[in-house]
Structures are given as structure tokens and as C-alpha cells.
Amino acid sequence: MITPDTLHIRCGSDIREALALGGVPGDYLEFSDPVCQGPLPPGMADSGDALIERRAHFITREYGIPLGEAIRKLKAEWEGLKAARERDSLVLWFEHDLYDQTVLIRVLSWLRRNPPKAGSEVSLVTIHRHPEMEDRFIGLGQLTPTQLAALTETAVPVDAAMLRAASDAWAAFRSPDPEEVQMLAEAGSPHLPFLSAALRRHLQELPWTRDGLSLTERLALRAAAFRPSSDRDLFRAVQEIDPQPFLGDAMFNAVLRRLEVAPRPALRRDDTGRLAPTRQGEALLAGMGDWLDWNPPEHWVGAVDLANDAPPWRWDEDAGSVVR
Numbered sequence: 257m258i259t260p261d262t263l264h265i266r267c268g269s270d271i272r273e274a275l276a277l278g279g280v281p282g283d284y285l286e287f288s289d290p291v292c293q294g295p296l297p298p299g300m301a302d303s304g305d306a307l308i309e310r311r312a313h314f315i316t317r318e319y320g321i322p323l324g325e326a327i328r329k330l331k332a333e334w335e336g337l338k339a340a341r342e343r344d345s346l347v348l349w350f351e352h353d354l355y356d357q358t359v360l361i362r363v364l365s366w367l368r369r370n371p372p373k374a375g376s377e378v379s380l381v382t383i384h385r386h387p388e389m390e391d392r393f394i395g396l397g398q399l400t401p402t403q404l405a406a407l408t409e410t411a412v413p414v415d416a417a418m419l420r421a422a423s424d425a426w427a428a429f430r431s432p433d434p435e436e437v438q439m440l441a442e443a444g445s446p447h448l449p450f451l452s453a454a455l456r457r458h459l460q461e462l463p464w465t466r467d468g469l470s471l472t473e474r475l476a477l478r479a480a481a482f483r484p485s486s487d488r489d490l491f492r493a494v495q496e497i498d499p500q501p502f503l504g505d506a507m508f509n510a511v512l513r514r515l516e517v518a519p520r521p522a523l524r525r526d527d528t529g530r531l532a533p534t535r536q537g538e539a540l541l542a543g544m545g546d547w548l549d550w551n552p553p554e555h556w557v558g559a560v561d562l563a564n565d566a567p568p569w570r571w572d573e574d575a576g577s578v579v580r
Contacts, residue, residue: 257377258282258408261344265337267359270397271349271404278401280408282347285336291429292358292458293507294318295556298432302366303334318510337363341370345377347411351395352384352450353502354457358429361451364414364422379411380418384450394501418447425451432559434459434569434578457500459578461557462571467540468547469522470557472503472511477522477537484532487512520550 262282264275272284294314300307312326321329340346348363350356360382372378385393388403396404425448428436441455460471467474472494479485479493491508495501503511512531515523522537539545553562562568572579 257345258347259344262347263340263343264347264349265340265363266349267356268397270395274399274401274404278405280405285333285340287333287337287359287363289330289333289359290355290507291362292354292502293510295561296430296559298430298559302362308334319506337366338370341372341376343372343376345379346372347408348378348380348414349396350380350382352382352454353395353500354454355502357451357454358458361422361426361429361448364419365426368419368423378414380414381407381411382450383407383410394495421445421447425455430559432561434462434558434560437558438578453500457502458558459571462560462569462578463548463553463562465570465572465579467543467545468549469540472498472508473515473547476512476515477533477541480523480531481533481538481541484526484530486529487531490531514555518551522547
């Protein structure tokens with residue numbers, strides 16, 4: 257039951273105002289560390305200072321948020337989640353994509369280890385489409401206040417089976433062996449119906465066997481080859497062709513920078529700021545090169561440290577599996 261003491265938890269602020277406008281009572285907690293990007297070193301506790309600082313340094317470097325601000329924000333999110341255990345009810349709002357699903361399993365895994373007070377109700381609102389939307393559904397932020405308010409009727413209780421499934425999934429996501437994620441993606445879970453597709457999309461962010469590019473990198477190159485464009489226009493173009501878009505604009509821009517500033521870059525920027533493929537980028541699109549041969553990887557995909565993983569894990573799209 258949603259009451260004035262309800263806390264709505266979401267991986268962003270996009271529906272905060274709309275919930276209030278829709279007459280949905282309760283407070284709001286943004287818990288939005290984008291763990292689908294950046295380092296998740298094994299052995300670091302989720303809410304511990306070591307991982308918070310590691311994540312904050314990544315957010316500062318890639319998204320341009322001052323380090324002190326990033327640390328304060330991450331710590332405030334965890335403090336908010338810890339305090340949430342004293343609420344009468346919690347409602348989790350997460351759609352189907354990789355960004356949302358990874359934050360969701362992280363939150364649920366933590367709640368399994370740190371349960372709310374006795375009598376507290378925890379429920380989940382989760383969708384992958386909306387019957388009243390003519391355009392492609394990407395996220396809850398597209399919905400009107402009235403549509404969001406109506407979704408409260410679809411909330412399902414978070415039970416022990418869902419908590420266990422999320423905990424297992426988060427443990428696999430924190431493993432440096434992506435085969436654990438693949439097994440979960442293949443098996444699926446009736447308790448978390450959108451997790452399987454999201455985890456497969458995560459594995460597609462590993463370098464592919466065909467060219468060493470992730471799926472997002474390849475789609476960005478294709479879009480820039482079709483029409484040299486600004487960062488913003490490339491973001492919109494890739495959202496249209498991505499089978500399951502999950503990146504915000506700042507997250508996508510971090511991918512573009514990796515392609516642009518590498519020792520042998522795949523993208524170049526003209527005098528107007530538009531990005532287009534370099535000769536290396538054109539060769540990659542033609543299947544005549546390998547990104548990892550030209551540019552040793554320096555980033556993480558979940559808990560997989562590509563820079564220190566030799567040989568690095570890759571995604572074989574034809575086989576639908578990770579390989580080494």
C-alpha cells in the first residue's frame with residue numbers, strides 16, 4: 257500500500273516530479289550509480305568506502321562531475337537506502353534495460369542482506385512497454401503523471417524468491433568471469449522477467465570477436481559513417497538502432513571519447529564539432545581490422561577488467577557466447 261510514508265526508489269530523477277503531479281504520495285530516493293559502466297572490482301563491498309571512491313573517480317573522469325560531488329552523491333544514496341529500511345513501504349521503479357536492471361539487482365541483493373523492519377512492504381513496478389505509447393518505449397521517464405500513477409496498480413510484492421534471484425544475479429555480475437553472467441542470461445528468471453535480455457546486452461559490451469568493438473562502439477561508428485554528426489545527434493541515432501538502448505547521454509559520450517582519443521582513433525571531429533570515422537574506423541566497419549590490436553583496452557565491463565585480462569574476454573555474436 258502506498259502511503260505518505262512510502263519511499264519510491266528509482267535509478268534517476270526522471271519521474272520524481274511526475275509522481276507528485278500524478279498524486280502518488282511518498283518521498284523519493286534516487287539511487288543511480290550506473291554500474292553498467294565502469295569498474296566493479298571483485299572483493300570490494302557494495303556500500304564500502306573503497307568501492308564508492310573507485311566509482312566516484314570513474315564518474316569524475318568519464319562524466320565530468322567534480323570528485324567531491326560524486327563521492328557525496330554516492331554516499332548519500334547509500335545512506336538513503338539504509339534509512340529506507342525504517343519505512344512502512346518501499347516501491348521500486350525500474351524498467352527493462354541494462355542500466356535499470358543492474359541497479360535493481362544491486363538494490364534487491366542489498367535488501368536481502370539488510371531487510372527492512374518487520375511489517376514493511378516492498379514492491380516493484382517494472383515494464384518493458386506501455387500500451388498507450390505509439391513511440392518506442394525506452395523508459396519510465398517518457399510517461400505522463402497519469403500513466404505513472406496508474407502503474408502503481410501493477411506493483412508486485414518483492415518476495416524471498418525475487419530477492420534470492422537478484423542476489424544470485426548480482427553475485428554473477430560482480431564476478432570477473434563473464435561465463436557466470438552468460439549462464440544466468442541463458443537460464444532466465446521468472447522472478448525477474450527482463451533480466452535475461454539485459455544481461456545479454458551487457459555481454460554484448462565486451463569486445464566482439466569480429467572486430468574488437470563493443471556493440472555500442474560499432475553502432476556509434478555506423479551512425480557516424482551514415483551521417484557525420486554531433487555527439488547529441490549520434491546519441492539519438494544510436495538509440496534508434498540499438499536493440500536495447502540503456503545509456504544516458506553522458507554515458508554514451510564516454511564511449512565516443514574512447515573511440516576519439518585512442519592512440520589509433522576510430523572517430524575524428526571536424527571543425528564544426530561533428531564526428532566521422534577515421535581510416536581506422538572505416539576499416540573496422542569493413543571488417544578489416546581489430547580495435548584491440550590497435551588500442552589495448554583500458555576499461556571495465558562490469559567486473560571484467562579488460563586492461564589486465566590476457567587474453568581479454570570477447571563476445572562471439574554468431575555463437576551467442578563469451579570466449580577467450
